[in-house]
Every structure is written in structure tokens, then in C-alpha cells.
Amino acid sequence: MTTTQEPVTRDGSRVSPRVPDAIGLVARLVLGVTLIYAGLIKAGHLLDSARAVLAYQIFPWEIAKPIGYVLPMLEIVLGVLILVGFFTRPVAVIISLLWIAFILGISQAWMRGLQIDCGCFGGGGALTAGEKPGYFWEVARDVGLLLLSAWLVWRPRSLVSIDKALYG
Amino acid sequence: MGANAKKRREPAMSGASSSTASRQQKIQAAAPKRAGGPNRIVLGAVLAVVAIIAIVAGVIVSTRGGSGGAITSHALPPGVSTMGGGLQANNTVTLVKGAPTLDLYEDFQCPICHEFEKLFGAQIRSQASAGKVKLNYHVLNFLDSRSPNESSTRAALGAFCAADQGKFEAYHDQVYANQPQQEGAGWTDAQLKSYAQNVGLNTSTWQTCVKDKKYQKYLDAVQQQAAKGGVTGTPTIKLNGKIIDLQGLTPASLDKAIADATK
Numbered sequence: 001m002t003t004t005q006e007p008v009t010r011d012g013s014r015v016s017p018r019v020p021d022a023i024g025l026v027a028r029l030v031l032g033v034t035l036i037y038a039g040l041i042k043a044g045h046l047l048d049s050a051r052a053v054l055a056y057q058i059f060p061w062e063i064a065k066p067i068g069y070v071l072p073m074l075e076i077v078l079g080v081l082i083l084v085g086f087f088t089r090p091v092a093v094i095i096s097l098l099w100i101a102f103i104l105g106i107s108q109a110w111m112r113g114l115q116i117d118c119g120c121f122g123g124g125g126a127l128t129a130g131e132k133p134g135y136f137w138e139v140a141r142d143v144g145l146l147l148l149s150a151w152l153v154w155r156p157r158s159l160v161s162i163d164k165a166l167y168g
Numbered sequence: 169m170g171a172n173a174k175k176r177r178e179p180a181m182s183g184a185s186s187s188t189a190s191r192q193q194k195i196q197a198a199a200p201k202r203a204g205g206p207n208r209i210v211l212g213a214v215l216a217v218v219a220i221i222a223i224v225a226g227v228i229v230s231t232r233g234g235s236g237g238a239i240t241s242h243a244l245p246p247g248v249s250t251m252g253g254g255l256q257a258n259n260t261v262t263l264v265k266g267a268p269t270l271d272l273y274e275d276f277q278c279p280i281c282h283e284f285e286k287l288f289g290a291q292i293r294s295q296a297s298a299g300k301v302k303l304n305y306h307v308l309n310f311l312d313s314r315s316p317n318e319s320s321t322r323a324a325l326g327a328f329c330a331a332d333q334g335k336f337e338a339y340h341d342q343v344y345a346n347q348p349q350q351e352g353a354g355w356t357d358a359q360l361k362s363y364a365q366n367v368g369l370n371t372s373t374w375q376t377c378v379k380d381k382k383y384q385k386y387l388d389a390v391q392q393q394a395a396k397g398g399v400t401g402t403p404t405i406k407l408n409g410k411i412i413d414l415q416g417l418t419p420a421s422l423d424k425a426i427a428d429a430t431k
Contacts, residue, residue: 043226043230044230045313046227046230046231047310047391048310048313050395051310051391051395051400054395054398054400055400055401057398057400060396060398061392061395061396061398062396064395065395069227069230069231070223070227072226072230073222073223073226073227073230074223076226077219077222077223081215081219086215087211087212087215090212166205166206167205167208168205
């Protein structure tokens, strides 16, 4: 039996949990702030949120509308939960699915040559084109966020979390 | 097997004295312990319910805080036949037999719409006044978010109120002619009122209509209808319900498309 404070892993070696726990905390903070912010800026403009979903031309309005209306609040709720570290693993799973959905949505728009988030966008030819959408950086950002949430799915333990306070 | 292995194995079968109680004690002692804490399943279920309530409440509060409140008018501007439908600019003109329907989806703040109007506006107008097309305007306001003062909505309401006095297109042209250099700067109330004066409206009637937000509900309905119709940006042009590709559109090709669509 060991007498130190540090937990013992299965093969008996001693591993400090501090560093991975700290990574977990950072992941939670980044994800939490990002999600809460994303939700708050849309929260007063649900019609615009729904129109943004429609713009990806995946769903008809009947489906895009409820998705767009619910998304901001969902982001805020998920953001708060991951920020405080409550039910970290299941919440991180849901968040990961969200990032995957966004990445797929943006990628298909990119591949189909849709122009989204350009305000009003016009065709080419006789009209001047709208701004070029920054698909690459949006996808890169979401991939980064997915890595953070995937980490928390794999290793939900982190410093300063409600999970830790309740369950140790 | 070494002492270590024995230590870690659940001693379920050890000892001759195994009464059920002591066997269970040993199983529990060796089983991986969850450090106390509230029951996860119950807590998880409660959390899920609270989250769903929060989300639904959030949606309800957000949509109520929109253009609800004291606005009760369900009036339709002249030229509009259904709530949320387009405004037919040439509704006093007799249409030729088989004239196709041309739907224009525009946002007043949209610079590309301005370009479109400059290139095709006059041509479309002359076709409309000759009755060769049924010309419907669908005024969108999604660019409200680009301006600090809801300019798309305010310009739209001004245009609909101008329609009350038969001057929709004239007012529409005034607004586009005065699109600010910087997208998002929008128009002040004074500017919108000056356009009403410029096209010869009775400004106090116009002003009352605008202040009362007489056509706000109609404007909101237009957004929903446009979205249902798959319109995701402006300008969008539909000929007999089909979206026309603006890529490579020329005055000649537009004329031809209209002629081809005339049955």
C-alpha cells in the first residue's frame, strides 16, 4: 500500500493528476466562455438565428426554424454546465456532437459553393460578388473546440469543478 | 498467483465462514467505491428536466420580447393579397395573357440589391407597367442586425406606408438612391421622412402610419413566408416560383426568361 497522497494507477505507478486536471480546467473554461458568448449574442435575435440555419440549405424552414430558435439557449445551458464542471463527461459528449454538426454543416456549404454570413450575397456575372466567406478558419476553430471537448469526454476529471466537489 | 493479485481480486469465494452477510461485506469492500455524493441518475434526470425548461423558457421570453406588445394591426398594404405575401407594385395594371409572376426579394440596406436595381430596375418596371409581368416586392429585414437602429425594418415600414398613398416604388427608389456608403450606417428617422416629402406624400399621414407600426406584423409575416420559400439572401429573384440564377444574368437574358415564361 502506498502512503503518499497521490492516487495509484492500475499498474502501481504513481502519476500526478495535476497536469491533466489543469488541462481539463482550461478546456472547460474555453468551451464554457465560447458557448455562453455564442448563445448570448444570438439570444435576442432568434429569427436571425433561424435564418442562419436556413442559409446552410440543409433543412427546410419548418425544421431550420425550431433548430435556430433553440440553439442559442442550448449553447448557454451547455456553456454554463461545462464551465462549472457539472456532469462533465455527458455534457462534453453533447458539446462534441454540436461541434461535429457545425463542422459538417460548414464543410458541405463550402463544398457546394454556398455563400453564407456575407450579409446579402449576390451572384457573379453582371453583379459584383459579395464578400468571400471564411470557411477555412471557421472549420479550423471548430476542430480546435472539438479537440477540447473530446479531451473532456476522454478525461472528465478537472480542477475546480462541481463534479469534483460532489463526487471527489 | 502472487500476494498482490490476491489482494486486488474480489475475495468472493474466500474463507469457509462465508455467511451471505460477510460475503456481501467483502464484495462491497473490494468493489470500486464511488465517493458518496448524490445519486447520479436522479441528479442527471433532474438536470435534464431543468435544462429543457430553461431552454423552452428562454425561447418563449425571446420571441415574446420581439415585435409583440402594443402592435395589434394586421393591416395589409395596398397591393398585398395575403398576410406575408408580396406587394404587387403593378396591381392597377391589366396583365397580358399568361404574364408570369416576378418576385423580388430585397433588403433596403443590401448594396447588391442596389446594384441589381441599377442594372435591371428600369427594365423590370417597364415590363410591369406594360402588364407583361406581375411584379411582387418582398421586403426583407435581416440586415437589421448590421445597423444599430433597425434600418431595414424602418425603411420597410416607411415604404409600406408610402404604398398607402400609391407611392411604394417611388419611395423604394428614394431609399436605394440614398443608401449610405458604409453598409450598416442606415438612415435616421429624419432622412426617411425627407424621402416621404420628396415623393410628395402627405407626411403627417405617413408619419402616423410609421409611428403606429401599422405594417409591422405584415413585415414579420413576409420574413416567415420568404424563409418558407427557401430565400436565404438578397437579392433573390423568382420567376413563376423558380429562383433565377443571378450569375451571368443580363438585361437580354432576363427579357428572354420573362418571354419564355409567358404562356
